[in-house]
Amino acid sequence: MWHRGRPEGHARSWRTLLPAPSSRAESAGAARRAVRVTVAAVVGFYPAVHLLDQPVFALYTLFVPVAFGLLSPLPGSGRRRAGTVLRALPAAAALITLGTYLAAATWAAALGMLFVGFVLVTGASIGPRATGVVPALQLCYILACFPPYAPGTLGDRLAGLAVGATLTILCEWLLLPEPERPSYRGRVAGGLELAERAVRDLLRGGADGRETAERLRTAGRELRFSRTAAGCRPTGAGAKDRALAQAGYATRRFLDLLAALAPLLRAPADLPSATLLRGLATACADTAAALRGTRPPPGPEGVEEMIAQYAAVRGVPPDLREDPHALLRRQSTLLAAAVSAVTVSAAVALATGPRRPMPGLPLEQFWYAGASTPRLWRVRIADHLTPRSVVFQNAVRTASGLALARLVAGSLDLSHGFWVLLGMLTLGRTTAGATWSAVRSAAVGTLIGSLAAGALLISAGDMTAVYAALLVPMMLVAFSVGPVGGPAWGQGLFTLVVSTAFAQIAPVTWELAEARIVDVLTGSAIGLVCGVLAWPAGARGEMRRSAAALFRATAPLIRVTVERAATGRSAPGTRADTATTLRRAMRYWRTAHASYAQLRTEPPPRHAADGGPDWLAGLNHGSRVLVGTYWLPWSQGTAWPSDAASWAREATDEVVSATLRAAHFPADGVTVRLAPLPPGVLTRLPAPSVSHLVDVEVWLHALASDLTAAVGPGSSVEGGFR
Structure with missing residues (x-):
């Protein structure tokens, strides 16, 4: 049930179900997290079940720590993670309340899931803390929106949320807290x-x-x-x-x-x-x-x-020879x-x-210096309200998948139907190939885990003490191995955990394991369908489109910037146009950065060829254009001689033409031929124009180098330097 957003390899054989190799630090972190989640879950769960006999209250005290402590990749140190959970409590309570009342009808719950899923994923773009708690908040709505429709239990649900979240906060803060990472x-x-x-x-x-x-x-x-580290990146909208x-x-x-x-x-x-x-x-x-x-x-x-x-x-010093x-x-x-x-x-x-x-x-x-934080949040979200944004695509893919899963689970009246949504939520990936890889592993793990759970339920029967004794060690093992072992281990071990937990809440039979298999496979199939139908290539295709849009948006800025320096004045009639072009280029640069950030989390294509576009070089090209537009010096009222101005325009035409060609990503790359400066021009130009001419030369050569590095292996820079 883990690994949401983690790259998964292709063609993982069912025979290789051993835990994936992981670093010692990753394994130690998973073990610390397992202890915190287990303690937070059982401290509330055992009294609720065995002393108070409150099954609804017990269910929420169990799943809230799992949602916030394990399913959600909360960033930062223990104190910061505890603060993130505390800030998320009002939203979690609102989603539980909404789900409780929308559970009256399947169509209402599904529409609510569509709305909640889209808003949460889109709103997560405002920063890493928001991104971290989204899975937990989705689970809060998922738990509440399933039958039975029982508004009278809302108090128990919110009490379970309060107790589970409080225990999670205390454990994140005090019990084996995550160490501070280099900021x-x-x-x-x-x-x-x-x-x-x-x-x-x-x-x-x-x-x-x-x-x-x-x-x-x-x-x-x-x-x-x-x-x-993901939790240390300054990616927030503030x-x-x-x-x-x-x-x-x-x-x-x-x-x-x-x-x-x-x-x-x-x-x-x-x-x-x-x-x-x-x-x-x-x-x-x-x-x-x-x-x-x-x-x-x-x-x-x-x-x-x-x-x-x-x-x-x-x-040039006068004595330079x-x-x-x-x-x-x-x-x-x-x-x-x-x-x-x-x-x-x-x-x-x-x-x-x-x-x-x-x-x-x-x-x-x-x-952004003088803008309020709410305005900066609105700007960030508005940037992604376009089908060309990977954030928008993820929001549509996730929301539609969860809504369809809720509709199917409700229409078919599946037992423990929220497992359908949980399977879709935890196994969905941003590419169809990665989703299929995760689903295959998870199906095998769920089958093996269900067989083991069925054997346990048959042998232990209604002996609640056996399940109570097994829950803690099972949780420790599952929560330590699952996050680092992959979907197969995660789903298989989690099946054992939920079986031993539900056996204490109400009498169960081996059919619980059967329902687990059906629900997980149903959710996996829905996630796979959504992965195939909704942008199956993930960020790879969008990275190409956003980089091409960035190249096209920066091309006119190059021309205006050089014209400004060569003529000694702002080009007539271009000030307002330049401001508009600047804003558009900056928007495309931010969109391309978001695509690149997601691309870094996705597995490479199965038969990826060596070479190809260097996306980071393309982003550097856009950044260099924007910096040059702001800062490239020019002498007001001082025009260059005709031969220097002609060279600048020809060199600019070459770079602009190469930038527009690069937007098509030709297979043989892009070749940029920049002529040398006119002979003797450096001795004829007065200061400071001679320095500004070389400023432009250095800038254009740097842009040419970025372009040829960005587009592919067949590129080269002729007549220049890097």
């Missing part, structure tokens, strides 16, 4: 501290540039969400999470740009670059200290001032790194301090 704040702070040390060592000439570059790139890769996520993205760019500079910084060729580097090292140390809570956030103003001073004095191109390219890369440092400082100030306006920074980049 994302700490990871970002560590990356900034590494950058500070690297810059200072390079300026002193005491470090090897290539080794330093590799350390910086490795630190940047560690900031990917795929390298961070301002703090948005700011911390933005700080992570910007820190990764900063580290990558420093890595490109590291081999060239052992002896900086110009004093302005050395001065800016020292200032960036200090800013990194101050920002890291703010993330660790040892000082107030410094804000972006200091780095902005350093950038303005650097932009005013950088350029060699080709100035290499120097200008280093300066442009350093300026891009400093711009990323501005974003880091501003985002950290928002993530660690009070909300405040960010004057001088692009409004679109920090649009």
Whole structure:
């Protein structure tokens, strides 16, 4: 019954029913969780059954800890998990009340399931805590919406919820609590501290540039969400999470740009670059200290001032006798790194301090700074109210499957019909192939578990003491092995647990095991049908569509940005259009990120070919376009000479054309041919236009490199550098 959202492999043989290999940490975590859930469940269940003789109350005291402690992947430490359960209690009580009254008719309960399922899955997009409690909240409605229709038992149900949730909170908080994991704040702070040390060592000439570059790139890769535990990722819709996520993205760019500079910084060729580097090292140390809570956030103003001073004095020294191109390219890369440092400082100030306006920074980049939390939730949900969103697709798939399962269970009057919905809920996956793999394993596990449960019920008969003695060890084994062993072990062991529990609530026979098989297979079949009919490819097809939409949305931004720099003014009539295009590109970038996040949880295709699109490079391309649109310098009122402007337009046409071709993901990749700068143009352009021309050159080459990496193995960059 576990592994919701966990990648499952294909073609798992029925003969390999041993627990899947797992890390020692994963097994230890499952064992701690099993102890907490078992204690929370039996402390309420045993008195309710054997002392109070309250079967409804007992059922809820048993299943609420299982729902919140085991079925729901609650993120964070023990204290945070306890707080999540506490905040979810009002919603759980409302869903139990709704389900109790809608149980009067099958059609009403099914429509309620459709509504509840869609709202919960869509609303879960506001953050990891909401995502974690969704399965438990769904189970609260599922338990209540099945016959018998008994509004008079609502008090017992809510009392069982209160007792079960209270015991769950206490156990999560006090009994073998989950240890604190390294926070994302700490990871970002560590990356900034590494950058500070690297810059200072390079300026002193005491470090090897290539080794330093590799350390910086490795630190940047560690900031990917795929390298961070799910509960530690700042994926919420609130301002703090948005700011911390933005700080992570910007820190990764900063580290990558420093890595490109590291081999060239052992002896900086110009004093302005050395001065800016020292200032960036200090800013990194101050920002890291703010993330660790040892000082107030410094804000972006200091780095902005350093950038303005650097932009005013950088350029070609009059005594330089060699080709100035290499120097200008280093300066442009350093300026891009400093711009990323501005974003880091501003985002950290928002993530660690009070909300405040960010004057001088692009409004679109920090649009969330002054928005209220309810508005940010509405924006996040509105982003996903489109058939092109994987969140919307998951909501439709889950809600329709649960509603159909409730309709079938009610129409056929299946005994213990809520197991139908539980089977569909826990075995459903985002791809048809993964669902089929899980269903096959679960069917075998349920069959074996039902045979064992039937044998137990026949041999023990109505000896309640036997079932009471077996419940605790069975729960400990099932809840320890099931989460790490796979669907077969999970379903088989859970069948034994529910059989020993129900045998204490009311007299049962071996037919309970038979009903378990029928219900789980029915729910599995419904989940499989929904998986085949509703977006069976999961996020894979949507990732392709959202990446293509992102490429098409960013193409016009590239042209407007370069035209702005070449003409020395904003392109006529494009300001409003650019703002609209920016918002559209940002929306597609967020949608593509959601698709990529789900794609990381899905198994690869059975016969996946090597190579293919690099989705992360495509997302980096979109991010680089947006950053360049905000920050690429330009000299107001200063137009470039005709040959420089012609080169810029031709190079822009090439990159824009490649971006639009990339949206079709050609099998042979994308080739980008960027001509070199016109001969002698760097000696004829005055400062600061000569620096801005090289800024554009570096930016376009970086975009070309992202495109060719994103689209496939047949790509290459000709005439440029990476």
